[in-house]
Amino acid sequence: xxxxxxxxxxxxxxxxxxxxxxxxxxxxxxxxxxxxxxxxxxxxxxxxxxxxxxxxxxxxxxxxxxxxxxxxxxxxxxxxxxxxxxxxxxxxxxxxxxxxxxxxxxxxxxxxxxxxxxxxxxxxxxxxxxxxxxxxxxxxxxxxxxxxxxxxxxxxxxxxxxxxxxxxxxxxxxxxxxxxxxxxxxxxxx
Amino acid sequence: xxxxxxxxxxxxxxxxxxxxxxxxxxxxxxxxxxxxxxxxxxxxxxxxxxxxxxxxxxxxxxxxxxxxxxxxxxxxxxxxxxxxxxxxxxxxxxxxxxxxxxxxxxxxxxxxxxxxxxxxxxxxxxxxxxxxxxxxxxxxxxxxxxxxxxxxxxxxxxxxxxxxxxxxxxxxxxxxxxxxxxxxxxxxxxxxxxxxxxxxxxxxxxxxxxxxxxxxxxxxxxxxxxxxxxxxxxxxxxxxxxxxxxxxxxxxxxxxxx
Numbered sequence: 001x002x003x004x005x006x007x008x009x010x011x012x013x014x015x016x017x018x019x020x021x022x023x024x025x026x027x028x029x030x031x032x033x034x035x036x037x038x039x040x041x042x043x044x045x046x047x048x049x050x051x052x053x054x055x056x057x058x059x060x061x062x063x064x065x066x067x068x069x070x071x072x073x074x075x076x077x078x079x080x081x082x083x084x085x086x087x088x089x090x091x092x093x094x095x096x097x098x099x100x101x102x103x104x105x106x107x108x109x110x111x112x113x114x115x116x117x118x119x120x121x122x123x124x125x126x127x128x129x130x131x132x133x134x135x136x137x138x139x140x141x142x143x144x145x146x147x148x149x150x151x152x153x154x155x156x157x158x159x160x161x162x163x164x165x166x167x168x169x170x171x172x173x174x175x176x177x178x179x180x181x182x183x184x185x186x187x188x189x190x
Numbered sequence: 191x192x193x194x195x196x197x198x199x200x201x202x203x204x205x206x207x208x209x210x211x212x213x214x215x216x217x218x219x220x221x222x223x224x225x226x227x228x229x230x231x232x233x234x235x236x237x238x239x240x241x242x243x244x245x246x247x248x249x250x251x252x253x254x255x256x257x258x259x260x261x262x263x264x265x266x267x268x269x270x271x272x273x274x275x276x277x278x279x280x281x282x283x284x285x286x287x288x289x290x291x292x293x294x295x296x297x298x299x300x301x302x303x304x305x306x307x308x309x310x311x312x313x314x315x316x317x318x319x320x321x322x323x324x325x326x327x328x329x330x331x332x333x334x335x336x337x338x339x340x341x342x343x344x345x346x347x348x349x350x351x352x353x354x355x356x357x358x359x360x361x362x363x364x365x366x367x368x369x370x371x372x373x374x375x376x377x378x379x380x381x382x383x384x385x386x387x388x389x390x391x392x393x394x395x396x397x398x399x400x401x402x403x404x405x406x407x408x409x410x411x412x413x414x415x416x417x418x419x420x421x422x423x424x425x426x427x428x429x430x431x432x433x434x435x436x437x438x439x440x441x442x443x444x445x446x447x448x
Contacts, residue, residue: 166395169381171327172388175320176396 001038003029003050009076013049016097020104020153032056035066045070047108052077063088074107109156121164128182130157134170135177136187198252198274204259204266208241208251215240219262224294224419228286229254253279261422272430277351277438280431281344287423288336295416296329302409309402317397321389328385335382339427343375347431350438359442367443372435383424386417 002010010028017026024047029035032054048066052075055062067073067087074089084090089107091100123131133143140158144151162168167176177183200207206215212235215222235243244251253275260266272280303325307318346366353359390413393406400406 166391167388168384169388171324172385172392175324175392178320179317179392179396179398 001027001029001035001046001048001050003032003035003048003054004076005030005054006051009051013076016100016104020101020108020150022104022108032062039066039068039071043070045072047072047074049074049076051075052079060085072107074103105152105156109160123161123164127157127161127164130154131161131173131177132182134158134161135174135183137170137174200252200255200271201266201268204255206240206255206259206262208239208244208255210240211237212240212243213237215258221415222258222261224290225258225261228283228290230286250275250279253283257283264422267425267429269429269433272426273434273437277347277431277434280426280434281347284423284427284431285340285344287419288340291416291420292333292336295412295419296332299409299412299416300325300329302405302412306400306402306405306409309405311401314398314400318400321392321397324385324389324392328382328389331385332382343372347372347435347438350435350442354438354442359445364442367439371439372432375432383417383420386413386420389413390417 002013004010004013014026017024027038029038035048035050035054048071050073052059063073063075063085072089073087074091075085077090077092079092089103091103095103129147130143133146138146140151140154143149143154147154161173165173165176167173174183174188178185178188205218212226212231216226229244229247229249231243231247231249238246240255241251244254253272256268256272256275260268260272303318303322307315307322310318349363350367353363390410393410393413397406
């Protein structure tokens with residue numbers, strides 16, 4: 001969910017998300033009221049990236065209301081020296097592109113600190129794509145080129161695959177992929 | 191008792207002692223059966239004590255006790271005590287462990303998988319065959335690793351110890367210490383350990399139900415036993431043998447003024 005009153009912010013965030021290959025459903029919202037009504041109507045877990053100017057005063061109270069168990073919050077702030085708020089990630093207008101990408105990576109891929117650390121065990125579609133290529137023996141660089149994603153993203157996917165399946169070696173992942181008919185023996189032999 | 195280490199002082203709280211009857215050692219922990227076998231000790235020891243049986247078989251009782259006590263209780267690992275024994279003793283034990291893997295444990299596990307493949311219903315044959323190929327790949331790697339130790343590392347270590355004992359240090363040996371120190375060999379174990387863990391997970395989490403359930407359970411149990419044994423084995427190689435060899439290498443280099 002991207003919440004900002006400014007079109008350029010929303011566009012910029014969407015562009016950055018596509019760079020790190022986040023293929024979640026994106027909802028754009030332009031006011032705090034919209035965000036609240038969305039929150040009331042959803043039970044799925046979701047990420048919110050919002051610009052700070054949407055917050056009402058007092059900000060802390062406003063943030064506390066927004067922080068719900070199924071929501072991970074990131075704030076875009078003008079103030080790089082401002083206090084950090086527990087449970088809320090922050091990017092500032094002075095962050096470089098790389099810093100922002102790194103923060104996005106952490107924001108989306110690190111397990112939520114409030115959860116019990118119980119990761120989902122089913123692979124996402126993208127992870128299955130990556131798994132197939134790993135099982136066929138492609139290198140990270142080759143996978144990145146084939147799937148049009150960055151090497152960093154490949155590494156993150158591989159880490160998640162390994163954590164979810166409990167299988168670390170390429171040979172083991174190949175057996176898994178074959179058992180589940182994700183790839184065929186003929187493909188492996190190529 | 192072997193006179194090699196007369197003044198040996200073993201932790202007094204350990205459950206297995208020189209006076210304990212050898213039969214009671216097994217009654218206490220049946221997992222020690224293969225360990226005792228590795229020392230070349232056969233059954234039929236009547237009421238003889240551990241010390242007596244070791245003497246008869248020409249085994250250093252203290253070394254035997256440290257090994258069985260640490261296997262019995264993984265929390266107990268007398269790293270420094272074990273380093274005091276001769277490299278020859280340590281290597282004799284490690285080599286016989288290698289033979290146990292190659293001649294007993296691996297063929298046993300291979301037998302289970304082969305039988306499973308034969309008994310699996312048509313739709314599952316392929317899955318079991320995949321596991322079988324994976325296991326064969328694992329065994330190949332493990333055997334290469336064991337062979338490298340048997341043929342390269344162990345003879346090198348014994349050469350070091352002999353050279354120090356005899357005070358004859360050849361130029362070739364010194365060159366080898368400088369060019370290929372034991373340090374280069376450390377941590378070759380991780381890969382094989384990871385593969386074994388993958389195999390267990392493939393069976394536990396992802397193998398579709400097979401007809402021969404009992405065989406599958408036996409297979410899994412033996413994989414755990416092998417893993418457990420390998421862990422204990424790597425622990426001795428990494429924390430006892432390697433530091434000991436580093437010490438031998440250093441003594442030789444310092445003694446010769448290099």
